[in-house]
Ligand SMILES: NC(=O)c1ccc[n+]([C@@H]2O[C@H](COP(=O)([O-])OP(=O)(O)OC[C@H]3O[C@@H](n4cnc5c(N)ncnc54)[C@H](O)[C@@H]3O)[C@@H](O)[C@H]2O)c1
């Protein structure tokens with residue numbers, strides 16, 4: 001292929017460093033939409049790469065398997081050979097993890113940039129020609145400057161005269177809908193300083209994304225917009241969750257409030273579902289990162305504003321679990337609790353920062369025996385997540401069931417933590433008959449037919465809705481005892 005007339009690089013080979021939840025689906029989509037390009041995905045994790053090269057892909061994402069199958073071995077390759085990947089491609093994406101720092105300055109808030117820095121150093125070490133380097137990872141504002149410095153300092157030291165154009169191209173896909181999000185993105189965001197380098201990336205996306213949806217900005221706007229988008233989304237969840245608590249006290253129904261509020265076109269109906277709390281690898285870490293950046297610039301109040309979004313989320317998880325313990329007569333010791341769902345949302349096997357972690361931990365600390373059923377999560381991954389958070393698990397209290405029915409057998413309560421569609425289709429009458437009585441159901445996703453469940457006999461605790469049904473039961477009881485219920489004359 002001819003070289004780019006101005007940049008002098010070849011634009012038909014792409015390498016992506018990092019074969020994770022973003023690198024895998026994103027590059028598979030580019031390979032599918034751009035058959036004229038060769039896409040190499042490299043990762044230092046051998047097990048991950050060998051699974052990408054098998055039928056048992058390392059991540060579950062609807063539609064991903066088909067795309068990988070269609071492209072793998074043709075113009076999509078997975079390898080651990082990072083050196084070769086960097087040498088052969090002139091367009092390099094960095095899609096490595098950027099978790100929250102767990103030690104040192106900024107511990108618990110700042111982004112740990114060691115992987116992104118290592119990508120910079122790897123490129124500096126192996127690059128044989130000029131290259132475009134693209135930040136796909138979510139990074140703090142000004143990270144491009146750090147990468148540029150690592151690259152230019154190494155260039156200067158080696159006496160060579162290669163060019164590196166740094167672009168920011170944050171990813172907005174959500175897990176569970178990644179392939180659809182990549183196929184039809186609301187927007188693609190590209191930040192950079194060099195218009196020709198920006199143009200190379202624009203041309204790649206323009207193979208399937210309408211040009212008016214490809215937004216080009218300066219580097220810093222692009223880096224910051226990613227953090228801000230996640231902060232705004234998470235803020236909506238925390239906002240509606242805070243309102244759900246008020247609904248429970250007042251007789252309003254949070255679902256009705258969401259509908260009424262979201263009908264305002266300025267607000268919009270999406271992302272207003274009250275829940276046990278948001279999870280996932282991104283929201284919390286990106287907001288904490290935003291807070292840290294604000295603080296670094298002396299913007300204490302601004303940082304405190306965004307910190308509230310995370311604090312509210314933690315509060316929601318704790319109050320939800322406290323409600324369970326309270327309802328179960330203030331003790332769950334030795335009680336079997338059926339937990340439906342452990343993933344942080346439906347259609348993914350990802351458990352990073354899942355709210356299920358805190359809920360199960362609190363229940364187990366109170367003595368409960370938790371029986372989890374999740375269609376896609378393996379117990380090893382769940383245990384790994386506990387370990388990552390320094391939470392000890394007594395394995396006799398944390399059991400994975402092979403079906404929801406098995407989890408319910410002899411249980412005192414069902415706790416719904418993930419909104420998997422199959423949870424709506426179960427025969428709850430059958431589950432009820434196998435459970436201890438009273439049989440409780442706590443719907444942490446407000447997704448089930450609560451009236452129907454009450455009819456079966458469950459004591460249902462929905463989010464953001466007072467327990468009217470209990471009052472009815474109570475009134476029935478009072479009436480049978482010969483007194484008049486409240487509100488009648
Ligand atoms: N998960 C999401 O839904 C999502 C969405 C948008 C953006 N992001 C952002 O994208 C980035 C990647 O997220 P992810 O969920 O794909 O992470 P991930 O942990 O699933 O994948 C990252 C991969 O990078 C590899 N890696 C790290 N350093 C490397 C190096 N020097 N050389 C080779 N391989 C290396 C790791 O082995 C790992 O497999 C993060 O910054 C994240 O915030 C994630």
Ligand SMILES: O=c1ccn([C@@H]2O[C@H](COP(=O)(O)OP(=O)(O)O[C@H]3O[C@H](CO)[C@@H](O)[C@H](O)[C@H]3O)[C@@H](O)[C@H]2O)c(=O)[nH]1
Nearest residue numbers: 171172173174175237271272273275278279280282344345
């Ligand atoms: O109304 C809602 C919407 C979401 N959630 C929860 O919020 C979390 C995050 O959900 P979602 O945003 O759908 O999934 P992610 O894969 O975490 O995607 C977010 O984080 C990604 C990583 O940065 C971004 O790319 C995406 O745009 C952004 O939506 C999950 O626990 C959801 O259950 C709610 O509780 N209520």
